[in-house]
Structure formats: C-alpha cells, structure tokens
Amino acid sequence: MTSLLWTGPEGPRVLVLAHGAGAPMDSGWMEQFATLLAERGVRLARFEFAYMAARRAGVRRPNPRAEAVLDEYREALAQLRAETDAVPVIGGKSFGGRVASMIADEQSAAGGIRGLVCLGYPFHPMGKPEQLRTAHLAHLETPTLVCQGERDIMGSREEVAAYTLSPAIELLWAPDGDHDLKPRKASGRTLTDNLAAAADAVAARV
Secondary structure (H helix, E strand, O other): OOOOEEEOOOOOOEEEEEOOOOOOOOOHHHHHHHHHHHHOOOEEEEEOOHHHHHHHOOOOOOOOOHHHHHHHHHHHHHHHHHHOOOOOEEEEEOHHHHHHHHHHHHHHHOOOOOEEEEEOOOOOOOOOOOOOOOHHHHHOOOOEEEEEEOOOOOOOHHHHOOOOOOOOEEEEEEOOOOOOOOOOHHHOOOHHHHHHHHHHHHHHHO
C-alpha cells in the first residue's frame, strides 16, 4: 500500500505531487511549496516512488526510467481514492511531473483527475537537448500547467519556444529561474518570489 503524506486544510481542493528524481517528498523545496499551497487552501498529498523510499532504508537504487514507475503513480491515486472522495489535480516536481504527464490523459478520461501540474518539467535530459521528452505533450488533452524556470537547463524559455506542445498546456515562466525556479541574485528576485507566483497559479487550477 502506498503511504500518502497529507498537508494543508481538509477540503475538495486536492493536489497529488510526486517528487523529483534525486530528492524525497519532504525535501526542503517540497516542504516550502507545500506550505505555500496550504496558505492558499490547497490540500497536498505527497508520496514516494519505491526507489526513493528504499533510499530512506539505506538501500541505494538507481533512478528508474519514468515508464517503469507509472503503475506506482496509479497506485498512489488508488490509495488517495480510498482516503478521500475528492477528484484531484495530479503532478510533480521534474521527474514526478513527467510521470504524472504520462498517465494524465488516461486518468482524466476515466474521470479520476481534473488537471495536471508540472513544476520544472524535464523536457530533455541534462546536457542532451536533442533527446526530447515531448512526444506525448504534443497531443495531451488534460488541462495542464507547467511552471518552468526561464533558464532551466532541461528546457529553457528559448528551447521550449521551438517545441510542439498541446494547446491544453499553459506555461508559467519563473523569471530568471533555474530548474528549481531559483533566480540569480542579480535578477532582483528571490526563490520565494518565484515559488509564490507558481503557488498562486497552481492554486487557481486546483
């Protein structure tokens, strides 16, 4: 059984958020974003893929391919449905968002979700801009919000402008943000500024 970490006020506005490839569901970044969402009335359900949960027990496992953990995301949704009647929005940070995007249309068609949120989508592997991960995004039908840093090394604003993406996808650009949406000091903005703007946009979708 998948264990869900719940934060935020109880109610129908539920977001399921999976972690990135290298950080757990309760990383500092995830905790900060969870707090911002709770302040905006969003109830957050977080979970960990098995490889990350194993790392907590001291078992080192390599990062899996996104295709290998699709069923784990489905299991998390099944657990959520056992715990609440809310129809959630799903998503994740980086890797977690990519996994969610790969099951979004099937879940939406079944009436199981209301939308998709990707925080720092990995449009291509680091340093390999020719290896795009966008094929399914061209025909995605689920209402989708992608919050992306303008200088994300896995999909900058300039790079993404050249991609073929579904009209169901809305892009919110974090000014001068990196893959974690963090801007440089010289930009005059802070990570909190960019995360708060992302939280506003996400809360409006949930």
